[in-house]
Amino acid sequence: MNILNELIKATLETVYMTFFSGFLSVIFGIPLGIILYLTSISQLKISKVIYRIFDVIINIFRSIPFIILIVLVIPLTKLIVGTIIGPKSAIVSLTIAAIPFMARLSESTFKSLPKEMIDTAHTLGMNNFEFIAKILIPETLPKIVANITLLLINLVTYTAIAGAVGAGGLGAMAINYGYQRFRLDILMYDLIILILITQIIQFVGMKIEKIIDIK
Amino acid sequence: MLEVKNLNLTYDGKNYVLKDISFKLEKGEILGIIGLSGAGKSSLLKALNLLEKPQGEILFNNIDLTQLSRKELRKFRKKIGVAFQHYNLLSRKTVFENISLPLILNKENEIEKKVSNVIKKVGLEHRKNAFPAHLSGGEKQRVSIARAIVSNPDILFLDEPTSALDPKTTEKILELILKINQDMKISTIIVTHEMDVIKRICDKILYLKNGKVHYFGEVYRFFSEFEKELNEEFYRDINYNYGKLKLKNGKIIKVIFYGESVGKPVLNKISKKYDITFNILYGKIEDLKNAPFGKLILEIEGEKTNEFINDLKEHVYALEVLRL
Numbered sequence: 001m002n003i004l005n006e007l008i009k010a011t012l013e014t015v016y017m018t019f020f021s022g023f024l025s026v027i028f029g030i031p032l033g034i035i036l037y038l039t040s041i042s043q044l045k046i047s048k049v050i051y052r053i054f055d056v057i058i059n060i061f062r063s064i065p066f067i068i069l070i071v072l073v074i075p076l077t078k079l080i081v082g083t084i085i086g087p088k089s090a091i092v093s094l095t096i097a098a099i100p101f102m103a104r105l106s107e108s109t110f111k112s113l114p115k116e117m118i119d120t121a122h123t124l125g126m127n128n129f130e131f132i133a134k135i136l137i138p139e140t141l142p143k144i145v146a147n148i149t150l151l152l153i154n155l156v157t158y159t160a161i162a163g164a165v166g167a168g169g170l171g172a173m174a175i176n177y178g179y180q181r182f183r184l185d186i187l188m189y190d191l192i193i194l195i196l197i198t199q200i201i202q203f204v205g206m207k208i209e210k211i212i213d214i215k
Numbered sequence: 216m217l218e219v220k221n222l223n224l225t226y227d228g229k230n231y232v233l234k235d236i237s238f239k240l241e242k243g244e245i246l247g248i249i250g251l252s253g254a255g256k257s258s259l260l261k262a263l264n265l266l267e268k269p270q271g272e273i274l275f276n277n278i279d280l281t282q283l284s285r286k287e288l289r290k291f292r293k294k295i296g297v298a299f300q301h302y303n304l305l306s307r308k309t310v311f312e313n314i315s316l317p318l319i320l321n322k323e324n325e326i327e328k329k330v331s332n333v334i335k336k337v338g339l340e341h342r343k344n345a346f347p348a349h350l351s352g353g354e355k356q357r358v359s360i361a362r363a364i365v366s367n368p369d370i371l372f373l374d375e376p377t378s379a380l381d382p383k384t385t386e387k388i389l390e391l392i393l394k395i396n397q398d399m400k401i402s403t404i405i406v407t408h409e410m411d412v413i414k415r416i417c418d419k420i421l422y423l424k425n426g427k428v429h430y431f432g433e434v435y436r437f438f439s440e441f442e443k444e445l446n447e448e449f450y451r452d453i454n455y456n457y458g459k460l461k462l463k464n465g466k467i468i469k470v471i472f473y474g475e476s477v478g479k480p481v482l483n484k485i486s487k488k489y490d491i492t493f494n495i496l497y498g499k500i501e502d503l504k505n506a507p508f509g510k511l512i513l514e515i516e517g518e519k520t521n522e523f524i525n526d527l528k529e530h531v532y533a534l535e536v537l538r539l
Contacts, residue, residue: 119266120303124317125292134316138307214307214346 003186006173011193013087014169017159018197021091022152025098029151030144032058032099033106034132040107041118058100066097066161090167094158098151105147109140142213149205153198160194170194216242216402217370222271224255224262224426232258233269233426240370240419243400245392245504247413247434250423256406259423260374263404264297276369293321296363296401300375302355304347310334310358311343317366329365336398337361337391353384357391364395371395373405377412389415410445414438414503435503439471439533442510465516466539467496468524472509473532481530482511488526491517512537 032054039051064072070093077084077092113136121131137144163171170190178187217240224233233255240246250256262269265280265288273280275294283291304313314333318326334343337357347355356376363371373392377385393416396403405412413420413434420437422430430437438445470482477500486493497512515523528534 114301114303116299116301116303119261119264120297120299122266123264123292123295123297124320125289126320127289130320134320135305139305141307212307214348 007186007189007193010168010170010173010190011197013167014156014159014171014194015197017087017090017094017162017167017169018152018155021094021098022148022155024091024095025102025151025155026148028095029099029102030106032103033110034136036103036107037110037136038128040111054103058103061096061100062104066093066158067165069093069097070162070165085166087168090159090162090169094155094162097158098155101154102147102151105150106144109143109147110136112143113139142209145205145209145212149201149209152201152205156194156197156201216240216244216276217404218272218274219263220272220274222259222262222269222273224258224267224269231426233262236271236428238421238428238431240402240404242402243396244418245396245403245405245416246419246421247417248404248406248421248423249408249410249413250429251408254423255426256408256423257374258426260372260404260406264295264372293317293366294369295372296366296368296370297372298356298359298363298374298376300378302347302359304355304358304362306347309344309346310339310350313347313358314361314365317362321366323366333361333365336364336395351384352380353387356380356388360388360391360395364399364401367399369402371401371403373403375407376405377409378407385409385412392416414501414508416504418504435473435506435508435532438503438508439473465494465514466520466524467512467514467537469535469537470511470513470527470531471533471535472500472507472511473503474506476531477507477509479530481527482513485523485527485530486515489517489519489523491515491520491523 036051036054036058039047039054042048061069070090073093073096074084076096077089080092081089083089117135117139118131121135126134159167159169160171160174163169163173164175166172170193174187174190177183178190219239220237222233222236223231225231236259238246248256248259258267261267263273265273269281271281275291278291280288280291305316308316311330311334315326315330318329323329331343334340337360339354339357339361342350342354347358350358360373360376363373376392377388380388389412392403392405395401396416405417407413417434419432420430420434421428422437422441430441472481482493485491492515494514494516495511496514498510500507500509502508517523524534524536
């Protein structure tokens with residue numbers, strides 16, 4: 001009974017970490033992707049400089065292994081959350097790892113928009129905001145949903161890694177019971193729940209994608 | 216209405232994509248821009264649209280578009296409608312929503328009414344709630360044209376509007392373009408590589424070759440003057456060498472009819488007058504926008520062939536002796 005309670009608690013923690021950091025990554029990652037995209041298609045010199053700067057920063061963050069990133073952002077985590085233990089603190093490092101990932105995914109998705117659509121926006125006299133709101137986002141929405149699905153599934157895995165260094169959740173439980181106390185049964189339960197979470201995210205993501213994609 | 220003066224476009228400051236383009240378009244005229252792939256047709260349309268920044272002047276109602284700031288230009292674009300070869304419709308918006316887009320951007324009122332009118336004009340009432348993915352090519356082009364004309368522009372640019380369509384649909388779209396041109400008195404520039412489009416609906420033609428204007432002027436004049444070149448470049452017909460025909464020893468002449476002379480039995484009358492017998496080697500008649508255009512190649516025999524030729528010259532659009 002105790003174990004069951006713990007499993008439920010760990011599951012909730014994992015879901016909480018995944019979705020909270022997922023939400024933050026979308027909020028920051030997609031606009032960053034839009035900036036990358038707009039500066040990459042612009043002919044202005046200043047745009048090229050801005051693109052270069054973001055490009056380098058994103059590459060740096062994406063090349064840091066997640067487990068090391070957690071350690072690197074400890075001061076920031078302490079500043080924001082006040083502690084470095086628990087699901088809440090894990091969200092900081094998860095979000096910082098996921099934003100560049102989301103930005104890159106968004107950038108490449110936006111680049112799939114036919115160049116002629118940009119011409120169309122110009123000939124209709126659209127400004128940047130109108131272009132983003134009326135063409136860029138709506139036209140790529142099914143792909144954006146697929147990106148978010150991918151992001152969330154990656155975050156589930158990342159929460160397990162974060163669990164190894166005190167984040168809690170299913171990852172922590174797997175290490176505590178399975179690795180340190182040889183409770184293979186609990187490790188199995190843990191794994192089944194992780195697989196279920198992943199399957200559900202994938203299923204719901206694809207369903208939404210199908211509904212909004214008009215073919 | 217629209218006057219282009221010495222327009223140049225280079226991509227790296229050295230290689231000219233467009234060189235010294237000048238032409239004029241009056242209100243209500245349809246101008247066809249034709250040329251082979253790589254001749255600069257699309258670049259010219261992009262330059263006229265200011266999607267590429269050219270040197271030279273583009274005077275639109277006496278305002279030089281190349282001198283406008285980005286913001287001024289954005290406002291100005293309402294007066295210019297553009298329909299694209301690949302339609303460029305918003306895939307997740309219905310026909311109605313797609314067409315209403317320019318009006319929403321311009322913050323106009325009575326959008327519902329204006330869009331309904333245009334939908335009726337292009338004949339898509341039954342498809343107004345359909346999504347682009349469920350439309351045929353012809354229907355998509357209708358939506359694209361509707362979107363281009365909904366804000367009542369002064370000028371309409373059509374980029375290869377029929378290139379992706381079958382002949383029957385092409386004909387329907389051309390009819391629509393003509394109807395819009397007549398109803399709205401809208402000046403139209405149509406870029407195409409199809410000669411039939413030019414013949415069917417254009418008043419004037421701009422023939423581009425290697426980024427330069429090879430011909431600009433009336434359509435019928437173009438077809439009689441550039442015939443040989445056209446056959447080589449657009450139809451891939453072999454220009455038959457009538458001179459080598461050894462049927463009899465008669466003279467071979469080419470006669471071009473345009474306008475009134477097509478409907479008259481000129482040839483019969485004049486040949487009787489000089490007692491000439493003729494043998495038709497080739498004959499063709501086509502409909503240009505304003506009048507029919509015919510071509511005959513004849514072998515003629517008789518005593519007074521020179522007099523016959525001189526007299527006939529007076530009654531037809533053009534006459535050329537191919538073999539003496």
